[in-house]
Structure formats: C-alpha cells, structure tokens
Amino acid sequence: MDMLTVVLITILLISFFTMYLMHIRMKQLRKELNDLRDRVTITGEELMRLSSDIEDFKKINI
Incomplete structure (x- = not known):
C-alpha cells in the first residue's frame, strides 16, 4: 500500500x-x-486613407 501511495503522489x-x-x-x-x-x-482613419490612395491609383492611366 505504501508503494502505491508513493507512485500516485509522484504521478x-x-x-x-x-x-x-x-x-x-x-x-x-x-x-x-x-x-x-x-x-x-x-x-x-487608416482605412479611409488606404481607400483614398486606391482611388487615386485607379485614376492614373498607365
């Protein structure tokens, strides 16, 4: 019984x-x-700036 107790406590x-x-x-x-x-x-604000930059890029004719 003592050995079992020690094993269980260790686990x-x-x-x-x-x-x-x-x-x-x-x-x-x-x-x-x-x-x-x-x-x-x-x-x-970052999303609006990004949207504005994309619209500006679309207006450029490449």
Whole structure:
C-alpha cells in the first residue's frame, strides 16, 4: 500500500508540474496573440486613407 501511495503522489506531482508549465505557455501565447492583434488592427482613419490612395491609383492611366 505504501508503494502505491508513493507512485500516485509522484504521478500527481508530475501532472501538477505539467499543468503549471502549460499555464505559463498559455500566458506567453496570449501575450503574443495580443501583440499581433495590436499590429494588425486598422483604424478608421487608416482605412479611409488606404481607400483614398486606391482611388487615386485607379485614376492614373498607365
């Protein structure tokens, strides 16, 4: 019975440590996702300027 208890406690400790590592990795991935989302976000002003540039480019006869 003692050996079984030691094995189960060891398995529990390993699983808790693995969960902790997964938690840290999830926090890192969430931070990277937020950084990428901040880079990709286009404001209304940028969209209007881009639309205007496209319309100006269409008017140029090449």
